[in-house]
Amino acid sequence: MTVMEEKRIPEAFDYHAVSQLRHEAREKLSAVSPRSIGQAQRIAGISPADIAVLLVSLKARRGNLDG
Numbered sequence: 001m002t003v004m005e006e007k008r009i010p011e012a013f014d015y016h017a018v019s020q021l022r023h024e025a026r027e028k029l030s031a032v033s034p035r036s037i038g039q040a041q042r043i044a045g046i047s048p049a050d051i052a053v054l055l056v057s058l059k060a061r062r063g064n065l066d067g
Helices: 023-032 037-040 048-062
Strands: none
Touching: 023 037, 023 048, 037 048
């Protein structure tokens, strides 16, 4: 399992609340509801910048990304 696969995204995460994400990314992430950052990275149209914003947002909400 890769490091990004280990970085979990909460099931009920509200991507629309992350205003820094591009509109397209919010729509795609909401539709797919990925379980991990690794899965989110593989969604067509999700950019490395979107992943960086998502990581920062998750860290701010949880305080860490372990588990």
